Amino acid sequence: MMERLLVVIPADLLQALAAPGGGQVAIVIGAGCSIEPPTGMPLAGDLSEETERQLVLDNVLLAGQCENPRDLSALAQLVFDETGSQESIVQRFPLERMRLARPNSGYKYLVALMEERVVSHVLSLNFDLAVQNAASELGVSIAVISQSGQQVPVRAAVVHLHGTANSASGELILRADVIDAGWKGQWEEIVAQQVLGAPAILFVGLGSAAPVLTATVEMIQGALDGNKTLYQADVSAFANNHFAQQLLIPEERFIQGGWNAVLAKMAERIAADQVHKLRTHGKELLAENMHDQADQDRFDGLASRCGPLSLLALGKLRAFAALEPRHLYRPHRLEDDEMLAEPLLKLAQLAQHFDMSAEPTSAGTWVLTRQNRTVGQLVLASGGGVRRLAALEPRARAICDLVAEHSVAPPDFVLVGGVAPGAVHLSHVDIVGDADPADIIDGPIGTPVISANDADFMQRIGELLHAA
Numbered sequence: 001m002m003e004r005l006l007v008v009i010p011a012d013l014l015q016a017l018a019a020p021g022g023g024q025v026a027i028v029i030g031a032g033c034s035i036e037p038p039t040g041m042p043l044a045g046d047l048s049e050e051t052e053r054q055l056v057l058d059n060v061l062l063a064g065q066c067e068n069p070r071d072l073s074a075l076a077q078l079v080f081d082e083t084g085s086q087e088s089i090v091q092r093f094p095l096e097r098m099r100l101a102r103p104n105s106g107y108k109y110l111v112a113l114m115e116e117r118v119v120s121h122v123l124s125l126n127f128d129l130a131v132q133n134a135a136s137e138l139g140v141s142i143a144v145i146s147q148s149g150q151q152v153p154v155r156a157a158v159v160h161l162h163g164t165a166n167s168a169s170g171e172l173i174l175r176a177d178v179i180d181a182g183w184k185g186q187w188e189e190i191v192a193q194q195v196l197g198a199p200a201i202l203f204v205g206l207g208s209a210a211p212v213l214t215a216t217v218e219m220i221q222g223a224l225d226g227n228k229t230l231y232q233a234d235v236s237a238f239a240n241n242h243f244a245q246q247l248l249i250p251e252e253r254f255i256q257g258g259w260n261a262v263l264a265k266m267a268e269r270i271a272a273d274q275v276h277k278l279r280t281h282g283k284e285l286l287a288e289n290m291h292d293q294a295d296q297d298r299f300d301g302l303a304s305r306c307g308p309l310s311l312l313a314l315g316k317l318r319a320f321a322a323l324e325p326r327h328l329y330r331p332h333r334l335e336d337d338e339m340l341a342e343p344l345l346k347l348a349q350l351a352q353h354f355d356m357s358a359e360p361t362s363a364g365t366w367v368l369t370r371q372n373r374t375v376g377q378l379v380l381a382s383g384g385g386v387r388r389l390a391a392l393e394p395r396a397r398a399i400c401d402l403v404a405e406h407s408v409a410p411p412d413f414v415l416v417g418g419v420a421p422g423a424v425h426l427s428h429v430d431i432v433g434d435a436d437p438a439d440i441i442d443g444p445i446g447t448p449v450i451s452a453n454d455a456d457f458m459q460r461i462g463e464l465l466h467a468a
Contacts, residue, residue, distance in 0.1 A: 007255065007256070007257035007261045007262055007265045008255065008265075009255060009262075009265050009266055009269070010231065010252060010253055010255070012200075012229065013025070013200060013202070013229075013231055013253075013266075014266075014269045016199065016200040016229075017113075017118050017266060017269050017270060018118075018269055018270065018273055022116065022117035022118050022120075023117055023118075023119075023120040023156075023198070024120070024198060024199050024200055025118065025119050025120065025198060025199075025200045025201075025202060026119065026120050026121045026122070026123065026195055026196060026197075026198035026200070026201050026202070027110065027119055027121075027122050027123070027201075027202045027203075027204060028122075028123045028124075028125070028195075028196075028201065028202070028203045028204070028206065029110075029122060029123070029124050029125065029126065029131075029204050029205055029206075029259075030125045030126065030203075030204070030205040030206035030207065031043045031044050031125070031126055031205060031206075031207070032204065032205025032206065032207070032234070032235070032259060033106060033107070033126070033130075033204055033205035033259040034101065034104075034126055034128050034130055034205070035205075036104045036106060036258060036259050036260050037104060038102040038103075038104060039101050039102055039103060039104045039107070039128070039130050040101075040102075041097070041098065041101060041126070041128050041130075042094075043207070044072045044207070045070035045071075045072070045207075046070075047072060047093065047094075048069060048070050048071060048072035048075050049069045049070050050092075051072075051075065051089055051092045051093065052066050052069035052075055053069075054092045055075075055079065055088065055089065055092065060079065060082070060083070060088050061078070061079070061082065065078065066078050072174065073174060073175060073176040074176055075089065076089055076174035076175045076176070077175045077176045077177060080175050085169070085170070086169050086170055086172065086174055086175070087169045087170070089174070090169035090172060090174075091169070093127070093165070095165045096165075097128075098127050098128040098129065098164075098165035099128075099129055099165045099166065100129075100133070101128040101129055101130040101133060102130070102133065103130045103131070103133050103134030103137060104130070104259070104260055105260045105263070105264065105312075106258075106259040106260040106262070106263040106264070107130045107131055107133075107134035108134045108137070108138060108312055109260075109263035109264055109266070109267045109311060109312065110122065110131065110134065110263055111131065111134045111135045111138055111140050111142060111329070112138070112140075112267065112311050112312055112315055112329055112331075113263075113266065113267060113270065113311075114140075114142055114156040114158075115138075115140050115142075115156070115315075115329060115331045116270060116311075116331050116332065117155075117156060117331075118270055119156060120156060120195075120198045121152065121156060121157055121158075121159060121194075121195040121198065122156075122157070122158040122159065123159050123161055123191075123192065123195045123196070124158055124159065124160050124161065125161055125162055125206065126160070126162075127160075127162065127163065127164050127165050127167075127172065128164075128165060129164060129165060129166070131144075131158045132144055132158070137328065138312075138315075138327070138328045138329040139319075139324075139326050139327035139328050139329065140327070140329055142156065142157065142158060143155060143156070143157035143158070144157065144158055144160070145157055145158070145159040145160065145191070146159075146160040146163060146164045146166070146167065147163075147167070147171070148171070148186075152191055152194050152195065159191055159195055161173070161191065161192065162174075199228065199229065200228075200229045200230075200231065201228065201229070201230050201231065202231045202232070202233060203230070203231070203232045203233070203243065203247070203249075204232070204233045204234070204259055204262060205233075205234070205259055206232075206234075206243055207242075207243065229253070230247055230248075230249050230253065231249065231253045231254070231255065232244050232247070232249045232253070232254050232255065233254075233255040233256075233257060233259070233262040234254075234255075234256065235256070235257065235258050236256075237256060238251050238254045238256065241254070264310065267310065267311035267312075268310075268311070270311055271309065271310060271311040271314055272307070274311070274314055274332045275303070275304070275306045275307050275309075275314070277332070277334075277337055278303050278306065278336075278337045278340065279300050279303045279304060280337075281334060281337035281338060281341070282299055282300070282303055282337055282338070282340065282341035282344065283296045283299065283300055283341075285337075285338045285341045286299055286341055286342075286345065291345070295345055295349075298345060298348035298349060298352065299341060299344050299345045299348055301348065302344050302345075302347060302348040302351070302358060303340075303344055305358070305359055305360060306360050309360055309362065310362065312329065312362075313360070313361075313362040313364065314332070315328070315329035315330050315331065315332075316328050316329060316330075316362075316363070316364035317360060317364050317380075318330040318331075318332065318336045318340075319364070320364045320365075320379050320380070320381060320399050320403075321336070321339060321340055321343065321380055321381050321382055322336070322339065322381075322382070322384075323381050323382075323392060323395035323396055323399060324395075325395060325398035325399050325401075325402055328364075339382045339384055339418065340380070340382065342382070342417040342418055342452070343380045343381065343382050343415060343416070343417030343418070343452060344380065345417075346415065346417050346452035346457070347366065347378075347380055347415060347452075349458075350415075350457075350458055350461060351368065353458055354368075354370070354375075354458075354462060354465075355370060356368045356369060356370045356375060357369050357370070361377075363403060363406065363407055364379070364403065365377050365378060365379055365403055365407075365411055366378050366379075366380055368465070375465050376412040376413070376464075376465045377409070377411045377412055378411050378412060378413050378414065378415050379396065379399055379400060379403065379411045379413075379414045379415070380414075380415055380417075381396060381399070381414055381415070381416045381417070382416065382417050382418040383416055383417070383418045383419040383420055384418050385418045385419075385420060386420055387419070387420055388419065388420045388421075389416065389419050389449065389451050392416055392419065392449065393449045396414040396416065396447070396449045397414075397446055397447055397449070399414070400414065400447040410447060411447055412447070412448075412464065412465065413447060413448040413449070413450055413461065413464060414447060414448070414449045414450065415450055415452050415457070415461070416449060416450065416451055416452060417451075417452040417453065418453075419451040419452070419453045421453075448460075448464060
């Protein structure tokens with residue numbers, strides 16, 4: 001069994017990721033990012049070889065006419081010279097697979113880092129839409145630039161330098177003559193200069209440097225007197241890496257590891273900061289609201305258990321806490337830490353009262369256990385002090401339905417803090433079926449949504465979990 005590589009991110013790159021104000025890092029991605037499952041796109045050589053095979057079978061090319069079937073740019077140039085168009089080669093690409101490409105975890109982390117404004121821009125040399133699909137899955141809106149002439153916004157965006165699976169066949173940058181020289185003075189050069197203007201640039205998943213990248217980086221380095229920092233991540237060893245040699249990337253700025261592992265490791269740095277801020281801001285708010293030291297310690301003990309969670313899991317916890325059923329990732333803000341302070345404290349008090357342990361999960365929920373046995377699962381939420389329970393219930397139940405789609409069982413209840421005062425909430429009783437929410441046969445009607453501001457919330461939860 002092969003030993004798993006330990007991915008090490010250079011210290012200065014970690015510092016750039018966490019820099020105040022963000023936007024210090026741009027990422028350039030290639031086909032090596034999309035080969036990891038479940039995205040599963042072919043590398044350029046494999047795509048070229050399969051396309052050449054089909055072109056020969058369909059009598060577009062003769063067998064052996066292409067000297068190197070694994071060279072996609074040379075194959076595209078040959079087809080263009082023979083037919084006067086790129087259409088016959090593009091038609092044989094797996095375009096539908098590229099459009100529907102399922103995002104791997106690396107792409108989800110990338111979108112989260114963009115949403116956190118940690119990554120300024122992403123320059124993609126891929127045709128697939130894995131970045132866009134990751135954003136759609138997480139409920140995050142990102143800017144996408146994929147056509148010549150489009151302007152790159154200041155905010156985080158993904159720029160497809162060579163077009164996408166949705167581009168017209170003639171718009172894809174494939175041919176050797178275009179790749180080698182056709183970009184000079186054109187939109188591709190201007191866009192590359194803008195994106196690669198970030199202080200730190202990370203190249204991931206590229207087998208070799210495209211000329212537009214090499215020339216642009218060299219030009220910017222010259223203008224800045226070499227003050228731009230380049231990094232590369234790749235599964236291969238540094239000594240055998242042609243790309244690193246092309247761009248003169250030193251070994252201390254080379255990261256050996258796959259796309260998923262590298263992005264997860266980068267995201268760990270941001271997640272650790274977010275947990276620290278949650279603990280700090282939460283304790284400060286509780287102190288301002290005259291909670292004693294014991295309550296502050298209860299809160300801190302529970303908040304610290306978020307430490308092992310990934311950045312994606314933290315974003316999901318925040319989205320659920322804000323009762324945003326359309327989002328699976330919510331970027332970190334100071335108000336999120338303050339919004340979570342009271343519900344987390346109430347959960348800590350609840351766990352202590354019933355001699356239970358409360359642990360966060362990657363599903364965005366919390367699990368209550370006693371003596372290593374699961375007692376219940378809940379969603380922790382907040383009304384932000386401005387919404388009444390009646391207004392929160394539809395959102396809370398939508399979150400529970402979302403959780404149920406991806407887990408064995410739905411949450412047992414939703415615990416909501418920061419509920420605005422209002423009319424007394426009455427338990428629903430079905431006057432037709434005479435269903436009792438506590439009926440051991442029919443069970444409760446929907447997931448109970450319980451206000452942590454109610455004086456009897458512990459008693460109600462104890463009865464619900466048979467833990468009183």
